[in-house]
Amino acid sequence: MSNIIIISDLHLASDVCRSEKIYSFLDSLETEHLILNGDVMDNLNFHRLTKSHWKILKKLRSMSKSMKITWIKGNHDTDKAEVIANLIGIDFIDEYVMNIKGKRTLIIHGDKFDVFMKKRPLTSKIADYIYKLIQWYDKWVNNDFYYSGLVKSKSKVLIRCGRVIENAITYALHMGYDIIICGHTHFPDELTNSSGSVQYYNSGSWTEKKCTFISIREDLIEVKEYHEEKNSKRS
Numbered sequence: 001m002s003n004i005i006i007i008s009d010l011h012l013a014s015d016v017c018r019s020e021k022i023y024s025f026l027d028s029l030e031t032e033h034l035i036l037n038g039d040v041m042d043n044l045n046f047h048r049l050t051k052s053h054w055k056i057l058k059k060l061r062s063m064s065k066s067m068k069i070t071w072i073k074g075n076h077d078t079d080k081a082e083v084i085a086n087l088i089g090i091d092f093i094d095e096y097v098m099n100i101k102g103k104r105t106l107i108i109h110g111d112k113f114d115v116f117m118k119k120r121p122l123t124s125k126i127a128d129y130i131y132k133l134i135q136w137y138d139k140w141v142n143n144d145f146y147y148s149g150l151v152k153s154k155s156k157v158l159i160r161c162g163r164v165i166e167n168a169i170t171y172a173l174h175m176g177y178d179i180i181i182c183g184h185t186h187f188p189d190e191l192t193n194s195s196g197s198v199q200y201y202n203s204g205s206w207t208e209k210k211c212t213f214i215s216i217r218e219d220l221i222e223v224k225e226y227h228e229e230k231n232s233k234r235s
Helices: 019-027 051-063 081-087 115-119 121-141 146-154 161-175
Strands: 002-007 031-037 068-072 091-093 096-100 103-107 179-182 189-192 199-202 212-217 220-225
Touching: 019 051, 081 091, 161 179, 161 199, 189 220, 199 220
Parallel strands: 002 031, 031 068, 068 091, 103 179, 179 199
Antiparallel strands: 002 212, 096 103, 189 199, 212 220
16 A cells, blocks of 8 residues: 555546546555645536536545645645635645655645646737647547547647656755656656756646556555556555
């Protein structure tokens, strides 16, 4: 059993949320602490929450009675999301700091490192909307995320995770963190900076073809892909 599991970017209330996979993952989960690293919600329009989305929130509420669950605020999680977190018995915070075998670790959504989104919010929102439409089309025609994957791999607006990684590592160095764990970019990743002083991890998302998460067991941090067909307890 993992000590900590980190997932991010579920985007409940979105048409591209892979709710069945999320529920299956949560239902098979064995861990001491589940961290939701931002963008649990896509928006706070309750009319867009389907039965499968409400089922996930109900599942999290049930899990919170026997498991520590922490919800870290993402850019899509407005302040109203805190109300939902409180209703289902989950702590709602801006960031989470812990030690992993003596290494000072910061878990944060990562939108604060996205300079493009801050400088060009309208362009980012338009690009995000168009990309979601393409994802919805992929889902509708069941073509294995072909067009959305192609667009994301080519778009300079969408694939800006390199700059996010650089800014996250710079921030970690400045603040004295040895490890920084983010979400936001939807790209699962793990790397160490050139000097070896900071380790960067990203837990990916649950709207893309690959649904990924981070497992922390003792001093081992791993980025993993969830395979629903295995239908086994995660470790």
